[in-house]
Amino acid sequence: MTTTKTAPRDFGFGEDEAMLQEMARKMLGERLPMDKLRTLVAAAPEPIYDRGERAPWDKELWSEIVELGWTGLAVGEAEGGSDVSLAGIAGIVEEIGRHALPSPLIATLMASLVLRAAGGAVAGALLKRIAGGATASLAITNGRGSWDPEHAPLIASGEADELVLHGGARFVQDAFKADFLIASARLGDTLVLCAVETAADGLRLETDHIHDLTRDQASVHFNGVRVGASSVVTYEGAVVLQAVWPSLLVLVSADLCGASERLLQTTVDYAKERVQFDRPIGFFQAVKHPLVDAMVEIDRARSLLYHAAAEVDVASGKAEIAARMAKSAASDAAAFISDRAIQLHGGIGFTWEYGLHIFFKRNMHNQSLFGDGVHHRKKLADLLIGPISTSPNLARDPAAN
Amino acid sequence: MSSADLSQEQREFGEYARGWLAENAPPPPPERLPITPIEVMTVGQRDYLQAWQRKCYDAGLVGADYPKAYGGHGHTGFQRIANQEMNRAGVPFLINIVGLSMAAPTILQHGTEEQRRKFIPGCLSGDEIWCQGFSEPGAGSDLANQRTSAVPDGEDWIINGHKVWTSLGHFATWMILVTRTSKDHKYDGLTYFLCPIAGQPGVTVRPLVKITGETGFNEVFFEDVRIPDAYRLDEVGKGWAVAMTTLLAERGASEGAGSGGGGGESAIRDLIELARGTWRDGVLAADDPVTRDAIMQRAIVAEGMRQNAKRARVPALCDHPMRLPLQQKLTGSEFQQNNARLGVEIAGAHSTLYKLDPSAPQAGHWPLAYLNSYGNTIAAGTNEIQRNILGERVLGLPKTK
Numbered sequence A: 001m002t003t004t005k006t007a008p009r010d011f012g013f014g015e016d017e018a019m020l021q022e023m024a025r026k027m028l029g030e031r032l033p034m035d036k037l038r039t040l041v042a043a044a045p046e047p048i049y050d051r052g053e054r055a056p057w058d059k060e061l062w063s064e065i066v067e068l069g070w071t072g073l074a075v076g077e078a079e080g081g082s083d084v085s086l087a088g089i090a091g092i093v094e095e096i097g098r099h100a101l102p103s104p105l106i107a108t109l110m111a112s113l114v115l116r117a118a119g120g121a122v123a124g125a126l127l128k129r130i131a132g133g134a135t136a137s138l139a140i141t142n143g144r145g146s147w148d149p150e151h152a153p154l155i156a157s158g159e160a161d162e163l164v165l166h167g168g169a170r171f172v173q174d175a176f177k178a179d180f181l182i183a184s185a186r187l188g189d190t191l192v193l194c195a196v197e198t199a200a201d202g203l204r205l206e207t208d209h210i211h212d213l214t215r216d217q218a219s220v221h222f223n224g225v226r227v228g229a230s231s232v233v234t235y236e237g238a239v240v241l242q243a244v245w246p247s248l249l250v251l252v253s254a255d256l257c258g259a260s261e262r263l264l265q266t267t268v269d270y271a272k273e274r275v276q277f278d279r280p281i282g283f284f285q286a287v288k289h290p291l292v293d294a295m296v297e298i299d300r301a302r303s304l305l306y307h308a309a310a311e312v313d314v315a316s317g318k319a320e321i322a323a324r325m326a327k328s329a330a331s332d333a334a335a336f337i338s339d340r341a342i343q344l345h346g347g348i349g350f351t352w353e354y355g356l357h358i359f360f361k362r363n364m365h366n367q368s369l370f371g372d373g374v375h376h377r378k379k380l381a382d383l384l385i386g387p388i389s390t391s392p393n394l395a396r397d398p399a400a401n
Numbered sequence B: 001m002s003s004a005d006l007s008q009e010q011r012e013f014g015e016y017a018r019g020w021l022a023e024n025a026p027p028p029p030p031e032r033l034p035i036t037p038i039e040v041m042t043v044g045q046r047d048y049l050q051a052w053q054r055k056c057y058d059a060g061l062v063g064a065d066y067p068k069a070y071g072g073h074g075h076t077g078f079q080r081i082a083n084q085e086m087n088r089a090g091v092p093f094l095i096n097i098v099g100l101s102m103a104a105p106t107i108l109q110h111g112t113e114e115q116r117r118k119f120i121p122g123c124l125s126g127d128e129i130w131c132q133g134f135s136e137p138g139a140g141s142d143l144a145n146q147r148t149s150a151v152p153d154g155e156d157w158i159i160n161g162h163k164v165w166t167s168l169g170h171f172a173t174w175m176i177l178v179t180r181t182s183k184d185h186k187y188d189g190l191t192y193f194l195c196p197i198a199g200q201p202g203v204t205v206r207p208l209v210k211i212t213g214e215t216g217f218n219e220v221f222f223e224d225v226r227i228p229d230a231y232r233l234d235e236v237g238k239g240w241a242v243a244m245t246t247l248l249a250e251r252g253a254s255e256g257a258g259s260g261g262g263g264g265e266s267a268i269r270d271l272i273e274l275a276r277g278t279w280r281d282g283v284l285a286a287d288d289p290v291t292r293d294a295i296m297q298r299a300i301v302a303e304g305m306r307q308n309a310k311r312a313r314v315p316a317l318c319d320h321p322m323r324l325p326l327q328q329k330l331t332g333s334e335f336q337q338n339n340a341r342l343g344v345e346i347a348g349a350h351s352t353l354y355k356l357d358p359s360a361p362q363a364g365h366w367p368l369a370y371l372n373s374y375g376n377t378i379a380a381g382t383n384e385i386q387r388n389i390l391g392e393r394v395l396g397l398p399k400t401k
C-alpha cells in the first residue's frame, strides 16, 4: 500500500505550470480575440458548409507558437523539447480550448506523447523533428465506431525492413496541417506503429466535411504505402497506445474544460447586461440556476482533469480510471453549457454572426472524440465493477452464496 | 493517506489516528444508528454516541486545532487529518454536530474570552449537546424575518417566541439562538444568544415527526424565558453578522472542529455491492448496462468531490477563492440524494420494504436514506438558496433578494 506513488497535493501544477498557462492565456487573448476568431473561421458559412472547403487557420500565429516552442512541450530535453509535465500541458491546452484556436498543436502533442511512450531511435528522431516545428497527427481509428486502440484501421504486410500498408484511417484530426502521421496497423498478431509522411506515395487525404470550424479532419486512404525500417516506431503498438491513452484523454478533456469555461463566462456576462422586464436576465433563477449547475459540472470536470494529469505524471497506475472519469465529466459538462449558452442568449445566440456556435461545435466535436461520456462509463464499469457476465448462471445467484 | 501531501507532523498524527482508531473502534451500538447526527432519536443512541465523541476528544481527534485554553489540543492542520481518518475507519459519526461545526467556531470568533473558556470545551467533548434556534414558522429561507423577541430586563433578557425544525433539540442543553431586539431594522435588529435549553423554565421542546415517521427535529417554544446578559454573543444588533459566521461554518466553508464518520467514500462500494446482489430482468443488476452506467455516474461525482476538495487548496487552479468551497453543501447533499435514489432503483421491488421487514435489503437502508436525504437538500439553506448564493457571490449575477 505504501509503495504506490501518490500525486502531489497541487497536482504538480506549481509556479512554472501556472506561468505557462498565464502566458498562453495572455498571448491567445491578444492574438485571437473574439472578433478575430469570427473573421478567421466564420466569415461566411458557404465555403465550408456548401462547398466543403477546409476551415482557414492563422499560419502566422502558428509560426509564433512554434517559435515559443509549444510543439516541443511533450518532447524530452534530449530531443530538444521542453519536457513539460502533462499537468503543465493541460494548462496550456485549456487556453487553446478557451480561445478555440485552430491549429495542429493538439494533434502534434498527441503524436509526441505516443512517440515518447514508444521510445527508441525511430521515435527519438521523429520527436526531434517535432521539437523543431514539424507537425503530426494520429491515424489510429477505424470507421466502425471503436475507440479501442486494438482495432487498428490498417493492415500491414511484408518483412521487417519494408512494410506495406493498406486500409483507411478515419477521423484523423488536422491531417491537412500535419507533416506526418503515426499510423497503427495490424501485422499478424502484433500492432505496429509507423510514421508516414502525409505526402507519401500511395497515401491520399480526403477532407471530411465537418461542422467544427476550428480544425480539419480527414479520412486517410493507404493504398500500398511503403514504410522502411527507419519509419517503424514500434511493434508493441497495442501496449504503447494502451499506456498513452489516458494522456490523450487528458488533452481532449482540457480543451473541453477551457472552451466550456469560456462559454460559461460569456453567458454570465450576457446575463448581467441583457435587460428584460426591467431587470438583467441573470436576476431570474431560470437563468441563474442553470449557470450555477454548469459551473458545478465544469469544476468537477476540471478537478478530475488535473487529477488525471497528475496520475499520469507520477505513473501511479491509476491514470486510466482518472482519465476516463475526466473525459466523461468534461464531455457532459461541455454538452450542458453549450446547450445553455445558446438558449440563454436568446435569438442573438442562434445567429451565425454572434459566433457562439464556434465553441458549441468545437465542443460537440471533442465530446465524441476518443469516446463520449457513455463510452467511458462503460469502460469504467468494466474496471470498477468487473466485466459483464454474458452467461448468467446459478453460480452467480446471490441467493446461492 | 497520500503521504506526499503532508508535513512530517501531520503524517505522524495521521499514523497515530489510524492506529488509535483501529484499536479503539467502539463495540456495535446497542441499537441501530441513524445515518446522520440530526436523526438521532433515542436515549440509547445518544448515550452511545456521546460516549464515543468523548473518547475521540480525549484521544485528540476532536478539537485538534483549537487552542488549549478553550479545551482544544492546540495543533494546526491536524483536524483535517483526523476527519479523514475517522471517515476512512468507518467509525460512528460525532453526535454534537451543532456544537462542533456551528457553536464552537462562532463563539471562537465572536465570543468574549470568558465565553470561549466556558462554552467551547463542552462543544468539543460533546458533554454539552447544542442545537440551533434559527428557523421560525415565518423565517426559513428568509432567515432575517425573525419574530422571537429578546427584551432587556435589568441584567437579564426575556425571550418569547417559537423556533421550528430544531434538530437535536430534545437532547440539547444549549442553543445558539437568533432573536429580534428591534423592529425598526430587519437585519440590524437581530441579536445572538447562547441559551440554556434543558430544564430551563419557560422552554418547551416538542418533537416533530419527519416523512420517515421518525422523530429527530423539534419545535421549541419560549415563554418569558429569562437569561443573563452574559449569554449574549457579540453586540446587540449584530446578530445577523454572527449568524452569517455560523452559516458559513455550517455550509462547510471551514474545516470545523471535527466531523467523523458518515462519509461518502464507501457510497459507491455500497451501490456496487447492492447491484451484485440484486436480480434485474433475469440478470444481476451489476450486469445491466443501464445500471452500470448510473453507478459510474455516481462514481465520477464522488471522485470529482474529492478532487474539488484538493483543487480548492491550489490557488493557481482556482479562479475565485469561494467558487469551490461554496459548492460543497450543494454537491454533497445532492450526491447523497442521488446515490440513495439509485439504491432504491437498483433494489427495485425490494425497496418497498420497511426496515423492520426481515427481507429488506441492507436492513431497509436505501429507501430510508432516500427519504432522509431531503433533510440535507432543505436544511442549512435550501439548495435553491445555495444556487442563488453561488450565482450571486461567485458568478456575480444580480441578487434575487
Ligand SMILES: Cc1cc2nc3c(=O)[nH]c(=O)nc-3n(C[C@H](O)[C@H](O)[C@H](O)COP(=O)(O)OP(=O)(O)OC[C@H]3O[C@@H](n4cnc5c(N)ncnc54)[C@H](O)[C@@H]3O)c2cc1C
Pocket (backbone or CB within 6 Å): A285, B038, B131, B132, B133, B134, B135, B137, B139, B140, B141, B142, B164, B165, B166, B167, B168, B217, B374, B375, B376, B378, B379, B380, B381, B382, B383, B384, B385, B388, B400, B401
Ligand atoms: C432535517 C432538517 C433539519 C433542520 N434543522 C434545523 C435546525 O437545527 N435549526 C434551524 O434553525 N433550522 C433547521 N432546519 C430548517 C432549515 O434551515 C429550513 O427548513 C430552510 O432554511 C428552509 O426554510 P423553510 O423550511 O421555511 O422553507 P421556505 O423558505 O419556505 O422554502 C420553501 C421552498 O421555496 C424555495 N425558496 C424560498 N426562497 C427562495 C428564493 N429566494 N429563491 C428560490 N427558491 C426559494 C426553497 O428553496 C424551498 O424549496 C432544518 C430543516 C430540515 C429539513
